[in-house]
Amino acid sequence: MLNERLRPLVGHRDYAFPMPLLAPTDPAVREMIDEFFLARRPKKHSEHTLAAYRRDLDSIMTALMMVIDKEDPEILISDLEIRVLRRAFAEISHQSESTIARTWSTWNQLFTFLVAEGVVPGNPMAAVEKPRVPKSRPKAITGDDSVMRLLEVAARGRSGARDPWPERDLCVIVVLLTCGLRLAEVLSLTLRSIDGPAGDRVIGVRGKGRKERTVPLEPEVEAIIESYLESRRVRFGGRLPGDAALIVNNRGEPMQRGGLQYLVDALYREAGIRTRVPQGALVHALRHTFATSLARNGATGTELQRLLGHESLATTQRYVDASAREVRQAARSNDAYRVLKEVLD
Numbered sequence: 001m002l003n004e005r006l007r008p009l010v011g012h013r014d015y016a017f018p019m020p021l022l023a024p025t026d027p028a029v030r031e032m033i034d035e036f037f038l039a040r041r042p043k044k045h046s047e048h049t050l051a052a053y054r055r056d057l058d059s060i061m062t063a064l065m066m067v068i069d070k071e072d073p074e075i076l077i078s079d080l081e082i083r084v085l086r087r088a089f090a091e092i093s094h095q096s097e098s099t100i101a102r103t104w105s106t107w108n109q110l111f112t113f114l115v116a117e118g119v120v121p122g123n124p125m126a127a128v129e130k131p132r133v134p135k136s137r138p139k140a141i142t143g144d145d146s147v148m149r150l151l152e153v154a155a156r157g158r159s160g161a162r163d164p165w166p167e168r169d170l171c172v173i174v175v176l177l178t179c180g181l182r183l184a185e186v187l188s189l190t191l192r193s194i195d196g197p198a199g200d201r202v203i204g205v206r207g208k209g210r211k212e213r214t215v216p217l218e219p220e221v222e223a224i225i226e227s228y229l230e231s232r233r234v235r236f237g238g239r240l241p242g243d244a245a246l247i248v249n250n251r252g253e254p255m256q257r258g259g260l261q262y263l264v265d266a267l268y269r270e271a272g273i274r275t276r277v278p279q280g281a282l283v284h285a286l287r288h289t290f291a292t293s294l295a296r297n298g299a300t301g302t303e304l305q306r307l308l309g310h311e312s313l314a315t316t317q318r319y320v321d322a323s324a325r326e327v328r329q330a331a332r333s334n335d336a337y338r339v340l341k342e343v344l345d
Contacts, residue, residue: 026077027076027119028073028076029061029064029077032110032117033057033061037050037053046184052102052106056107057106059103060103060107063088064080067088077120080124082124082128085125089129104130105130108123111123138288139278139281139285139288140293141273141286141288142278143276147289149272149273151170151173152271153267153270154166154170154173158267161266163250165231165250167224167228167231168248169263170224171225171228172186172263172264173264174224175203175225176264177289178217179203179217180215180308181205181287182283182284182287183257185207187245188206189245190243190245191242191246192242194217199219199222202214202216213306232248235252247260261282264282264286291307291308294307
């Protein structure tokens with residue numbers, strides 16, 4: 001039962017969470033952050049997700065050191081009053097809205113964990129302002145001929161490459177453009193990821209949170225993958241085991257993140273479309289191009305969600321919103337277009 005002395009404070013805007021503690025001790029924040037990560041191990045987050053969580057937590061811990069004049073290991077849970085948290089977030093106000101919003105979300109998750117563990121009586125993050133991040137448009141490659149130019153360059157081989165391997169380059173671009181995979185998903189593919197009878201094959205993908213999905217492979221894509229694998233056998237010889245990486249570098253080793261980014265960037269430049277790739281996107285621009293193309297040609301939000309491996313339909317909806325034919329047709333019904341046609345005629 002809630003202590004009667006504290007009852008008048010509950011819900012008050014300046015109530016200093018997390019005082020008093022439900023737990024018998026006042027642990028260090030850093031200690032509870034370690035416990036937070038330990039508790040999340042079963043979720044099997046990727047290294048990149050965990051690194052992002054740590055950056056978000058560390059940025060506010062650094063701000064807290066300035067706000068309350070304590071070293072990191074000395075900051076206690078009881079120090080995290082609402083006013084202190086507000087000032088800490090004010091210290092990172094120079095960062096982008098999306099970064100602050102993500103940091104807010106990470107700290108919100110931390111406090112949700114602390115509430116569940118009985119360390120604090122409630123989550124104070126509702127009293128800390130969170131920036132409203134505008135919905136971003138899909139970062140698809142622009143230009144009607146961009147995809148054609150990119151495929152042509154990949155098929156004939158890069159002119160400046162010391163050891164050109166057009167079969168591999170074309171396979172990479174085609175898989176990205178026709179399957180809509182994330183960078184990490186492409187790198188995790190093995191030969192065993194491709195399954196099913198000829199003409200009806202699928203590619204098994206392990207996405208975020210280790211969630212699995214399948215994406216259909218059309219016969220044209222099957223043929224390109226097989227041509228690449230045959231060229232790979234010629235290059236390196238021997239039988240390819242099922243657990244071998246699908247995409248390899250020029251030494252026959254599994255391609256790494258930097259290698260894939262370099263390859264795609266080099267193909268963009270060779271095709272003369274580097275300036276058509278939205279800022280902040282590289283490999284991911286091909287995934288956005290895949291999704292935008294499908295939405296433009298009538299794919300539903302549910303279909304896109306399944307193919308892209310999105311957990312939330314809201315994430316997928318932006319592709320539909322940006323490209324839906326029905327929306328374009330509705331806009332076209334504007335009387336101004338009819339009048340404009342009459343004027344131009």
